[in-house]
Amino acid sequence: MNMLQHISRIVSAIFSPILMPTYAVALGIKLTYLYTLPTLTFLSVVGWTLLFTAIVPVAGIFVMMKLGIVTDSGLNKQGERMWPYILTAACYAGCCFFLRHLHAPAWLYVFLVGGAVAGLVNMAVNFKWKISGHGAGTGGMLAFLVFLAYHGLNAWPIDGWIYAAILVAGATGTSRLILGRHTLMQVAAGIANGAICVWVALTLSMQ
Numbered sequence: 001m002n003m004l005q006h007i008s009r010i011v012s013a014i015f016s017p018i019l020m021p022t023y024a025v026a027l028g029i030k031l032t033y034l035y036t037l038p039t040l041t042f043l044s045v046v047g048w049t050l051l052f053t054a055i056v057p058v059a060g061i062f063v064m065m066k067l068g069i070v071t072d073s074g075l076n077k078q079g080e081r082m083w084p085y086i087l088t089a090a091c092y093a094g095c096c097f098f099l100r101h102l103h104a105p106a107w108l109y110v111f112l113v114g115g116a117v118a119g120l121v122n123m124a125v126n127f128k129w130k131i132s133g134h135g136a137g138t139g140g141m142l143a144f145l146v147f148l149a150y151h152g153l154n155a156w157p158i159d160g161w162i163y164a165a166i167l168v169a170g171a172t173g174t175s176r177l178i179l180g181r182h183t184l185m186q187v188a189a190g191i192a193n194g195a196i197c198v199w200v201a202l203t204l205s206m207q
Contacts, residue, residue: 017137114201135190
């Protein structure tokens with residue numbers, strides 16, 4: 001493995017789809033009026049989000065590997081993605097209900113609805129064509145930040161975070177190309193799917 005591939009693996013791991021909800025919830029709190037929440041509350045909400053949307057799905061995929069349902073922990077085999085996608089969408093839904101129970105604003109927990117829908121769309125498309133889950137994750141994050149700015153929900157300047165999200169989407173998509181996991185069209189379709197699903201879900205939540 002050359003240095004470029006090694007860096008691409010690191011980028012893919014840092015911006016894995018299962019970590020994007022945790023990043024989004026953390027930014028959603030710190031960049032909006034929710035920044036006044038006590039530090040312990042912030043850490044608790046982020047920690048529970050990480051448990052629901054990352055740790056539980058990873059544990060589930062590990063069990064699937066033990067049962068022979070999944071043979072590749074990276075889910076790079078097109079035919080093995082259905083059940084992990086269903087599990088992840090269910091975990092997103094669980095986290096959504098958890099945040100709603102905590103009386104979080106709709107735009108924070110509905111982001112997870114958009115993410116779950118994007119995952120299910122990816123799953124459906126995946127029966128015929130391999131679409132990028134990493135693309136959907138970064139596209140959803142970008143749409144979330146743009147939505148906060150568009151509706152004036154940010155308490156601090158957010159332009160820099162939006163630019164950073166664009167760079168992350170580009171870097172993550174490029175890493176998937178370098179690793180040979182996807183084509184350019186599959187990455188672009190993933191980004192578009194994540195962005196559209198999250199934007200539509202958030203827009204409906206404001207009605």
